[in-house]
Amino acid sequence: MSQINAEQMARVKATAPVLAEHGPTITRHFYRRMFARHPELKNLFNQTHQTTGSQPETLARAVYAYAANIDNLGALGGAVSRIAHKHASLNIRPEHYPIVGENLLASIVEVLGDAVDADTLEAWRAAYGQLAQILIGVEANLYVGAAWTGFRPFKVTRKVRESDEITSFYLTPADGGAAPSFEPGQYVTVKRFVGDLGVDQPRQYSLSDAPHGKWLRISVKREAGKPEVIPAGKVSTLMHDGVEEGAIVEVTAPMGDFSLKRGVETPVVLLSGGVGLTPMVSMASALIADGSKREVRFVHACREGAVHAFRDWINDVAHRNANVTRTVLYERVGLNDRPGVDHDLEGRLTPAHIECYAFVPDADYYICGPIAFMKAQRDSLIALGVAPERVHTEIFGSGALE
Structure with missing residues (x-):
């Protein structure tokens, strides 16, 4: 060349x-x-x-x-x-x-x-x-x-329904070896054969647990799509409906430069929308496992209680760790949704919410969710004077923050 x-x-x-x-x-x-x-x-x-x-x-x-x-x-x-x-x-x-x-x-x-x-x-x-x-x-x-190159077979040892849309898959190496280490916030690629296309299809999923050598956990949202606009997710549907405990899936080594800064004492703010909470769960889990005393603010927005994954887990983490606070917003609050338990606020995450619940001087901010959501939260933080280099985002699929 x-x-x-x-x-x-x-x-x-x-x-x-x-x-x-x-x-x-x-x-x-x-x-x-x-x-x-x-x-x-x-x-x-x-x-x-x-x-x-x-x-x-x-x-x-x-x-x-x-x-x-x-x-x-x-x-x-x-x-x-x-x-x-x-x-x-x-x-x-x-x-x-x-x-x-x-x-x-x-x-x-x-x-x-x-x-x-x-x-x-x-x-x-x-x-x-x-x-x-x-x-x-x-x-x-x-x-x-990398821990390995190419695709490696993993066995699904557990399959857990986290919400109406999100299911977790616990993956262990099929050869009986230890699960690899990774940086909290990274992802793996999973490959499945899609029959109606006649080809293998790769999809990247954030790891949703701390690195501990026992398993890799991915938490997959079933992508319903929109009729005549966006097709339903082929691989996510196959994962939800066709991959059960005991199945073998092909997985690449963890990758990604969206990862938690470790070995520092700065506060951590985790901002997520929808299934974007999966890398945040990994980051928070790693901080707890490390025994970190860094201030952690976990701010999550989703449509409604039925699609709120890891609710009990984050509630327990916040209850057991005085340095962790959580704020949850439901766009639509149902009759059975409990204020202060299931959610804290109704509506979408606004600049006023960011200033009140997420803004911490000198914090590192991690954002994951739909493109429009990430752009809005990034812009709110920068408007509050947060240095751009302290705002970290993860983008999956096709898209970019303008």
């Missing part, structure tokens, strides 16, 4: 506005083209996100961001690290990059036609080569540090 020079950087940067306009068209074409020529790669990509168009849109935004900052990659922040962790969790390898590059460059030409001259195309070839080299290097280090 060729090195990019200053003139080529300028050409790539100059095309950023074109990508902003035509990016989704290019990326949709790219995925269709690549899958037609390399159907085996469907196993690496969420095909539901292809159907909804969210994955092409996410890729278009990422390509635009790279083009706009080609001369100052530091402006991309932690994006490279986050992408590399996702890739390593999916077992993306160096040999995949030339395939992606070939089809992406061809798609640019096939969509934009005569608007792309030979020098501009060569500049993009060099730019892609630079990005591929960066990611391959970061991913190589992640593979070296």
Whole structure:
């Protein structure tokens, strides 16, 4: 792969506005083209996100961001690290990059036609080569540090219903070995064969317990979807309906750069929406297991009591540990929901709630939930004067915080 020079950087940067306009068209074409020529790669990509168009849109935004900052990659922040962790969790390898590059460059030409001259195309070839080299290097280090590479068989030793939507799966290595350590907040990829698609499908799930060597626990939300808008979750449905105790599932090593800072004394604020509480449960569990006396505020918002997972667990943690407080909001409060026990507040999490229940000077803030939820809470915290580097977010699926 060729090195990019200053003139080529300028050409790539100059095309950023074109990508902003035509990016989704290019990326949709790219995925269709690549899958037609390399159907085996469907196993690496969420095909539901292809159907909804969210994955092409996410890729278009990422390509635009790279083009706009080609001369100052530091402006991309932690994006490279986050992408590399996702890739390593999916077992993306160096040999995949030339395939992606070939089809992406061809798609640019096939969509934009005569608007792309030979020098501009060569500049993009060099730019892609630079990005591929960066990611391959970061991913190589992640593979070296991983507990294993590729997919490893795990046995489901327990299956526990946590709410109407969320079920936990306790996973132990099928070979009888110890469960690996990990950083609280990390995730694993689980692979299941989806019959109506005819391919394996990977899904990433946060680990929802402290690292202790006994098991890995994932807590999976059944994705119901929305008729004629978003298809129901294929893998989550298979997990809920087709994976019972004793089953074997294929799992990758823990990955992810959204993780709890340990070995410090700063307060911890955990902000979650819906199933976004799963990494927060892992973080809180680890703090308790470590015997930490750090102040912990656990603030969780969900639609209603029926979908409130880990309610009794967090209540018990807050009762037993004076340094832990919990605040729960239900968007809809039912007749049988007990104030102060099941929930504390009614409605959605607002900036006023953040200031009252979540704002702690010098704390580290961890946020996980739907994209709009995370953006709102991040913006509220920054408006209160929280330094951006103290606000940590986790994004699953296709999407980005703008």
